[in-house]
Every structure is written in C-alpha cells, then in structure tokens.
Amino acid sequence: MTRPTLDDVAREAGCSAKTVSNVVLGRPGASAATRARVEQAIARLGYVADPSGRQLASGRTGRIAVVVPDLHQPYFAETAERLILEIERAGMSSTLVIAGDQESELRAVASAQDVDGVIVCPHWLRDDLFDRSPPSRPTVQLGSGPTRVFDRVVMGEYEGFRRLTSHLLGQGRRRIALIWTGAEGVAPEGARYEGYRDALEEAGVALDPGLIAFGSDWDRRASGFEAMIALLASGRRFDAVLCVNDAMAIGAMRALRMRGVRVPGDVAVTGFDDTVEGAHLVPSLTSVSPRTGEMAATAVRLLRERVEGESGPPREVLVGVDLIVRDSG
Amino acid sequence: MTRPTLDDVAREAGCSAKTVSNVVLGRPGASAATRARVEQAIARLGYVADPSGRQLASGRTGRIAVVVPDLHQPYFAETAERLILEIERAGMSSTLVIAGDQESELRAVASAQDVDGVIVCPHWLRDDLFDRSPPSRPTVQLGSGPTRVFDRVVMGEYEGFRRLTSHLLGQGRRRIALIWTGAEGVAPEGARYEGYRDALEEAGVALDPGLIAFGSDWDRRASGFEAMIALLASGRRFDAVLCVNDAMAIGAMRALRMRGVRVPGDVAVTGFDDTVEGAHLVPSLTSVSPRTGEMAATAVRLLRERVEGESGPPREVLVGVDLIVRDSG
DNA sequence: CTGAAAGCGCTTACAG
DNA sequence: CTGAAAGCGCTTACAG
Missing domain, CATH: 3.40.50.2300 (Response regulator)
Structure with a gap:
C-alpha cells in the first residue's frame, strides 16, 4: 500500500522507466502504442510523480518565491494573490515569503533556497546591498524601487x-x-x-x-x-x-x-x-x-525566461495604468 | 565553482559524509573535535545543504501548505500572514494555496503534494467530500467550518x-x-x-x-x-x-x-x-x-504533532476572543 | 523509438 | 563516536 514509483509503472506497462518518464513529461520518444500502455498503467496504479525525486534529478523545483513586506496592507495582499494565481496558471507552485524588515528581504533574495527564481515587491532593497550578497536565483522585481540589478516590471x-x-x-x-x-x-x-x-x-x-x-x-x-x-x-x-x-x-x-x-x-x-x-x-x-493582472503576468514571464537561461542585461517593462474616477474627487 | 556537496565537506574535514550530516542536523554522534573540524570545513566551503537531496532521502519536505479562499479579504490575508510567520518561526517553509472554488479547495487538501501537511481555512469544504478523496497529508483546519475529519482550531x-x-x-x-x-x-x-x-x-x-x-x-x-x-x-x-x-x-x-x-x-x-x-x-x-496569533500557533503545533506521527481521533482546540469596543457601538 | 545504467545530494539502517 | 554502502524516486546522457 506504499506509493507506486516510476519503476512500478514501467513493470506494469512492460517498458523501461525512461519511457514512462518521457510519457509523464509529455516528451517525444514513445510510440502511440507504448504511450497508451503507459497511460493505462499510470491510471491503474494511481501513479503521481514524486516531486522530490524529480527535483533532485532535474535540478528544477518548479517553485517560485514571492516576496512581499506584509499581507495586511491591501496592495501587497492583492499583488501577492495575482502573482500566486499567475504562477499556478504557468504550472508552477509558489512559496510566499513575508519579509518584515530589510534583513529578511535581502535574505529572501540573496539566499533563496529550494526555488527556481524569485519575484520580489521590494520595500527596503537598495542596489548596493547586492554588492556583497548577489541574488542566489534569477530574480524579477515588481513595482518601483531603487534597484537596477534585476529585471523590473514597473507601473505607469x-x-x-x-x-x-x-x-x-x-x-x-x-x-x-x-x-x-x-x-x-x-x-x-x-x-x-x-x-x-x-x-x-x-x-x-x-x-x-x-x-x-x-x-x-x-x-x-x-x-x-x-x-x-x-x-x-x-x-x-x-x-x-x-x-x-x-x-x-x-x-x-x-x-x-x-x-x-x-x-x-x-x-x-x-x-x-x-x-x-x-x-x-x-x-x-x-x-x-495599475493593471495588476498584466504586471503579474509580465513578472512571471520575465522570470521564466531567466530560469530558461536568458542572460543579457536587466530589462524593464512599463505597464500602463487606468484612471478610476469615483466619488472622492 | 559548482556548489559544494556533503561529500566535499567530508573530504575537507577528513571524515565521512554521515558525520557531516549528523553535525548539520544537530544530532549526537560526533566528538567535539570532529564537530569543530566539520564546522570549519562548512564555513570554508560555504556549504548549504541542498533541500532536494534532503527531501528525497528523508521523505520530509519541511514545507506546509496554507490554503485560503482568497487574499483580498482582510481576514484571510491577516490569517495567512500569521500562519506563514508562525511556520517560519517553527523552522519550516510554506506554500500558500489560493483556492477560489470548492474544487480547488478540495484538491488542495486531497491531493497535497510536496508538503508535509496542510493548514486549511475552509470555505466550501464539507465532510462528505472526503469520503471519496481523503486528505493526502496530515491536515488541520483553522476557523469554523462544517468538517469534523481534521484537527480543528476554532475561535470563540x-x-x-x-x-x-x-x-x-x-x-x-x-x-x-x-x-x-x-x-x-x-x-x-x-x-x-x-x-x-x-x-x-x-x-x-x-x-x-x-x-x-x-x-x-x-x-x-x-x-x-x-x-x-x-x-x-x-x-x-x-x-x-x-x-x-x-x-x-x-x-x-x-x-x-x-x-x-x-x-x-x-x-x-x-x-x-x-x-x-x-x-x-x-x-x-x-x-x-479572535486572538489570531494564538490560533495560528495552535494550528502549527497540532499539525507538527500529526506530522511527527500522532494518530488518534480529530482534536478540537477552542481559542478565546476579546471584545474590542470602539466608536461604532 | 526504447533500454540499462549512472547519477542528482542527501539520510539511514547496519556495522564496528 | 564514526565509516562504507545502500537507497530515496526521479532524469539524463549514452547506446543501440
């Protein structure tokens, strides 16, 4: 009654683990017939890939850190919500880091662990902080701020x-x-x-x-x-x-x-x-x-490009704004 | 210039990987002298344990999922913030899942992946939903709700x-x-x-x-x-x-x-x-x-006990409230 | 299109 | 108190 592994599926389907992996990852390299056998075996055993094994072998976690100063101010709560939903839409998972002071904000970027990249809504960061502790992962900044070392998504x-x-x-x-x-x-x-x-x-x-x-x-x-x-x-x-x-x-x-x-x-x-x-x-x-949906989507896109290996100098994307006239003025 | 591994540290310190692991995990089984040598080697190489390897070998992720219906309503934003900070205080990391409908709320509990446990602030869950898809990980419920299958932290x-x-x-x-x-x-x-x-x-x-x-x-x-x-x-x-x-x-x-x-x-x-x-x-x-700090701390404590193997029937902890009289009444 | 093997970086019994 | 080895569950060159 222990969880089925890739090898169990391979045995059940009568093929190698490599082939099962190819099918699971949606890669070429499996005839239609083999693919069908593998898929049946997966369904029969209720196989779900174990993320730990995948992470160790691939070097990717499929996870992005979202860093905000707090959640009790609506702007940050709403921004975090947009980003998390956008990351999920991209088929990745997220970890939300609440960095309540400069030290933890810096650490969240400079010592990011267990994630493929970081999206930060900075509050205390300054460029010179990164002279000694550069980002440990690809990083994108959302919203204005005094840093110029990352890709930035800025509002109008x-x-x-x-x-x-x-x-x-x-x-x-x-x-x-x-x-x-x-x-x-x-x-x-x-x-x-x-x-x-x-x-x-x-x-x-x-x-x-x-x-x-x-x-x-x-x-x-x-x-x-x-x-x-x-x-x-x-x-x-x-x-x-x-x-x-x-x-x-x-x-x-x-x-x-x-x-x-x-x-x-x-x-x-x-x-x-x-x-x-x-x-x-x-x-x-x-x-x-500020068109937060567009900003979030852009931040996720820029970060994924970096994770995929995009090098080159920091980029900046300016997202437009809409004037919302209500009763107060 | 690749990241140092446990073996690198062992070689540098002149001991086995097992001993380095013991030191890193703060376990007994290392003389003071050996411990000192290992710690020096770690500092010299700038070693940081890779979470993926640790996760695969130990079967633990050190991560807890926090599930809320949204973040734009202050109650949920503030509750999520408390929980995340409390989880971090416990030396674990978190992943915040925003479950905007019943299906995703159920999936977040029944198909939790890549976490040791789940804390859910339920909005649509009902007991009978779990008849067919039981929680995949230890789960604690925070706040009221019609479910009786998990440990619950309820407010007064x-x-x-x-x-x-x-x-x-x-x-x-x-x-x-x-x-x-x-x-x-x-x-x-x-x-x-x-x-x-x-x-x-x-x-x-x-x-x-x-x-x-x-x-x-x-x-x-x-x-x-x-x-x-x-x-x-x-x-x-x-x-x-x-x-x-x-x-x-x-x-x-x-x-x-x-x-x-x-x-x-x-x-x-x-x-x-x-x-x-x-x-x-x-x-x-x-x-x-509602004494949210106490609720969050209790939820994390109950969940950790479950992760450590606590079995037994669902528990319920009632947390007291304070009346806050202001100007509106 | 598919297989057998090595390897990712840890932890964990098993020995001594 | 410490070591050598196996193993966690995947992916990835390397072959064929």
Missing part, C-alpha cells in the same frame, strides 16, 4: 500621477496638496512626484512646497492620517489632496472626516493602487489602477 | 457574539438586527447565532426574525451593503446591527452612511474579526478579536 507612476493631477485641475481645483511618504523636509522625487509637478506646470499652476505633507510609513493608513492632521494644523488652504497610495488616502480621509471637512465638497481626495478597500469607502476613492 | 464564536450582544443591550439598545451570510429564508444556525440568541434571551428581549438580513457572500463587503439596503427598505426599526464579520459590517456602514443614518447615534454597528481595516474606519468599528 508618472502617467498616473499626471493624469490624477490634471483631472483635479480640470475640476477647477488649484490648491492641490500632496501626501507623501518619507521624512519631513526631504524633497520628494521620483516618477509620481514628477507627474504631479509636470501637470501643475502644464496648467500654469505654481507648485507650493508648503502643501506637501509627509507620513512616516510605518503603517500606510496611519501615516496618511498623521500627514493629514499635520496639513490641517498648518492652517494652509487646499481644495484637493493627492495621496501617494490608497492606504494613505484612507488614513487622510479619516482625518478629514474627524475634522468635519467634507469630501469632495471642500477637499477632493485621490489615491493610487485601486484597492478593493478604497472602492468600498464612502465616498468611494478616486484612484489609479 | 459563541462567546464573541454573546458578549457583543450583551454589550449592545447594556447600552439600552433593544432592537438588535443581525446581518447574516446565507440564502434568504434559511434559518441561521451555528455558534454565532446561538450567542446572539442566548444573550437576547438572558436579557428577556424577544428575538425578532424580521430583523435578520441576509447577504449572499460572493463578496463580503458587497453582501453587507446589500443586506443593509434590504433591511432599511423593509421599514423595520432597529437601533443596532450585529454583523457576522468585519467585512460585512464595512459594507453595512457604507449603506447606512449613504442613507444618512448616523452611527452610532441612530444605529450601533459591530463586526467580528478585528481587522485593521475596521479599526481605520470612521467611526472605528467595534468588533471581536
């Missing part, structure tokens, strides 16, 4: 922020605040910021640095709340606020509601990520949707 | 609902509605319902079946919304609503806000699960916290 952050800003300007709003992640006083930079800046410039509206508020990002919702409280306390007037992501927008809306500011009447609020949570808020959150 | 659902109901009664509320999951007209049953019923009975308040509203549960938030719209449309008076979980409470609050009903002034609202999302709502959601 510039495009998204530019379109959000233009959309608010189109409503006649002129005092458009920005809720940003990072230390107070460190000037914003990067694609999202440039999209905001360029849209204002195009409309001839001066960018007021006093309208930029910072959240510390230990928790996205909490830091959006914190940033908005600070912005309100500053006494500056504003009629819209662009938040760097949905989670911070949710925190910001909470602060506005507590202070009795009406959304979108007094202030329009926008997010970025198009999370389910934002869609269910009242008022529902205007946001930018 | 009865206690939680009873305490929530008593809490609302203590505020003087008497018309306490219930937002439930399931088909219209199918009488509610189970621990949560009994907690509600018994608390009302204890207070001498008659249970009004007209105050029970049903959501179809294809999406929790959406079905909470749907159920509340129907309840409001029924014209029945109520001053509180107990929702079967946080996600449905979030949908219900959205409906109340849309209709201009004040929370908690006109109607108190409570959830169940204590999700981060509920805590960030305005007004923040009163809920019951």
Whole structure:
C-alpha cells in the first residue's frame, strides 16, 4: 500500500522507466502504442510523480518565491494573490515569503533556497546591498524601487500621477496638496512626484512646497492620517489632496472626516493602487489602477525566461495604468 | 565553482559524509573535535545543504501548505500572514494555496503534494467530500467550518457574539438586527447565532426574525451593503446591527452612511474579526478579536504533532476572543 | 523509438 | 563516536 514509483509503472506497462518518464513529461520518444500502455498503467496504479525525486534529478523545483513586506496592507495582499494565481496558471507552485524588515528581504533574495527564481515587491532593497550578497536565483522585481540589478516590471507612476493631477485641475481645483511618504523636509522625487509637478506646470499652476505633507510609513493608513492632521494644523488652504497610495488616502480621509471637512465638497481626495478597500469607502476613492493582472503576468514571464537561461542585461517593462474616477474627487 | 556537496565537506574535514550530516542536523554522534573540524570545513566551503537531496532521502519536505479562499479579504490575508510567520518561526517553509472554488479547495487538501501537511481555512469544504478523496497529508483546519475529519482550531464564536450582544443591550439598545451570510429564508444556525440568541434571551428581549438580513457572500463587503439596503427598505426599526464579520459590517456602514443614518447615534454597528481595516474606519468599528496569533500557533503545533506521527481521533482546540469596543457601538 | 545504467545530494539502517 | 554502502524516486546522457 506504499506509493507506486516510476519503476512500478514501467513493470506494469512492460517498458523501461525512461519511457514512462518521457510519457509523464509529455516528451517525444514513445510510440502511440507504448504511450497508451503507459497511460493505462499510470491510471491503474494511481501513479503521481514524486516531486522530490524529480527535483533532485532535474535540478528544477518548479517553485517560485514571492516576496512581499506584509499581507495586511491591501496592495501587497492583492499583488501577492495575482502573482500566486499567475504562477499556478504557468504550472508552477509558489512559496510566499513575508519579509518584515530589510534583513529578511535581502535574505529572501540573496539566499533563496529550494526555488527556481524569485519575484520580489521590494520595500527596503537598495542596489548596493547586492554588492556583497548577489541574488542566489534569477530574480524579477515588481513595482518601483531603487534597484537596477534585476529585471523590473514597473507601473505607469508618472502617467498616473499626471493624469490624477490634471483631472483635479480640470475640476477647477488649484490648491492641490500632496501626501507623501518619507521624512519631513526631504524633497520628494521620483516618477509620481514628477507627474504631479509636470501637470501643475502644464496648467500654469505654481507648485507650493508648503502643501506637501509627509507620513512616516510605518503603517500606510496611519501615516496618511498623521500627514493629514499635520496639513490641517498648518492652517494652509487646499481644495484637493493627492495621496501617494490608497492606504494613505484612507488614513487622510479619516482625518478629514474627524475634522468635519467634507469630501469632495471642500477637499477632493485621490489615491493610487485601486484597492478593493478604497472602492468600498464612502465616498468611494478616486484612484489609479495599475493593471495588476498584466504586471503579474509580465513578472512571471520575465522570470521564466531567466530560469530558461536568458542572460543579457536587466530589462524593464512599463505597464500602463487606468484612471478610476469615483466619488472622492 | 559548482556548489559544494556533503561529500566535499567530508573530504575537507577528513571524515565521512554521515558525520557531516549528523553535525548539520544537530544530532549526537560526533566528538567535539570532529564537530569543530566539520564546522570549519562548512564555513570554508560555504556549504548549504541542498533541500532536494534532503527531501528525497528523508521523505520530509519541511514545507506546509496554507490554503485560503482568497487574499483580498482582510481576514484571510491577516490569517495567512500569521500562519506563514508562525511556520517560519517553527523552522519550516510554506506554500500558500489560493483556492477560489470548492474544487480547488478540495484538491488542495486531497491531493497535497510536496508538503508535509496542510493548514486549511475552509470555505466550501464539507465532510462528505472526503469520503471519496481523503486528505493526502496530515491536515488541520483553522476557523469554523462544517468538517469534523481534521484537527480543528476554532475561535470563540459563541462567546464573541454573546458578549457583543450583551454589550449592545447594556447600552439600552433593544432592537438588535443581525446581518447574516446565507440564502434568504434559511434559518441561521451555528455558534454565532446561538450567542446572539442566548444573550437576547438572558436579557428577556424577544428575538425578532424580521430583523435578520441576509447577504449572499460572493463578496463580503458587497453582501453587507446589500443586506443593509434590504433591511432599511423593509421599514423595520432597529437601533443596532450585529454583523457576522468585519467585512460585512464595512459594507453595512457604507449603506447606512449613504442613507444618512448616523452611527452610532441612530444605529450601533459591530463586526467580528478585528481587522485593521475596521479599526481605520470612521467611526472605528467595534468588533471581536479572535486572538489570531494564538490560533495560528495552535494550528502549527497540532499539525507538527500529526506530522511527527500522532494518530488518534480529530482534536478540537477552542481559542478565546476579546471584545474590542470602539466608536461604532 | 526504447533500454540499462549512472547519477542528482542527501539520510539511514547496519556495522564496528 | 564514526565509516562504507545502500537507497530515496526521479532524469539524463549514452547506446543501440
């Protein structure tokens, strides 16, 4: 009553193990008649290939590691879900690594074990970390980040922020605040910021640095709340606020509601990520949707190519975004 | 420049592979001197054991499958996160399976491959499904569900609902509605319902079946919304609503806000699960916290015992809950 | 198109 | 306390 092995099937079918292996792997090298005999034997014995033997012999695990900083923030949960389903669709399995700090995030990439490759949604990684501990497996990065050593799938952050800003300007709003992640006083930079800046410039509206508020990002919702409280306390007037992501927008809306500011009447609020949570808020959150399905599929494709031996320099694929106008602005 | 193997280490240390294996596995059977030589050799060569060889030889993968219906509902995302971190703490790795329908949920349990055991948060499973396809690996169930074939870790659902109901009664509320999951007209049953019923009975308040509203549960938030719209449309008076979980409470609050009903002034609202999302709502959601950390740790412990050979009938561990009173009721 | 044999990198009785 | 050998269940050149 022990599990049947490849040899059992071979004996049952009257052929060699090699032939059974060929049939199981769907390879050529088996006449139709032999193939049929093997398939019958497999069905009769209820044979299922043992992954351990296969892994040891082939050097492939058929498994991909997905690395995210956490699962309690909707963006990462939804991204992980997309990736896992996409990996399964590709006939592989996955292992989800939750890397809650820089050390574990680095280890997940530099010491990946028991997987053919890694897809990482980075939070703390920087290029220089890999000088001493290079990735142990082919690695693809999903989402923005400061690293340039892997293949990258990036979302249209510039495009998204530019379109959000233009959309608010189109409503006649002129005092458009920005809720940003990072230390107070460190000037914003990067694609999202440039999209905001360029849209204002195009409309001839001066960018007021006093309208930029910072959240510390230990928790996205909490830091959006914190940033908005600070912005309100500053006494500056504003009629819209662009938040760097949905989670911070949710925190910001909470602060506005507590202070009795009406959304979108007094202030329009926008997010970025198009999370389910934002869609269910009242008022529902205007946001930018990053086409996460396409991003996940692209990340899996790039990684599989690397696993198959693709060398060459790091590649970058830019995936488009969609503006999702809802009730908040 | 190929990876060093156990034999390389043995040669370097001047001993047999078996001894190296003993040292790596932290087993007795190696003098202090030998152990030191082996450890030096390991460090010198940068040896890391290959999981494939280990798996094939030992019959153990060191990996546990975690099965959830999805990751975009906060309860499942947070539960998966807890489990994965707990599994890692136990020195094992995990593979997260997202089973979006009954067939894949059953397959994840009945045809688990390449793992030592399975922890499932069931959504569609029923006992009779396992008559024909029994679990292929030791399996533990986390959360309530209609199955009795595995070890189960269940939360204090009865206690939680009873305490929530008593809490609302203590505020003087008497018309306490219930937002439930399931088909219209199918009488509610189970621990949560009994907690509600018994608390009302204890207070001498008659249970009004007209105050029970049903959501179809294809999406929790959406079905909470749907159920509340129907309840409001029924014209029945109520001053509180107990929702079967946080996600449905979030949908219900959205409906109340849309209709201009004040929370908690006109109607108190409570959830169940204590999700981060509920805590960030305005007004923040009163809920019951299931001690998810303890549940996850218990599930992992039970499963490891089964993997180690524990036989015996299915066990059940009841984990307590905490009442979390916030602003919504 | 198919076979017999070697080998992937470990662990595990079996000896001593 | 340690060694030599067999074996886990596959795949992969090598032959024919």
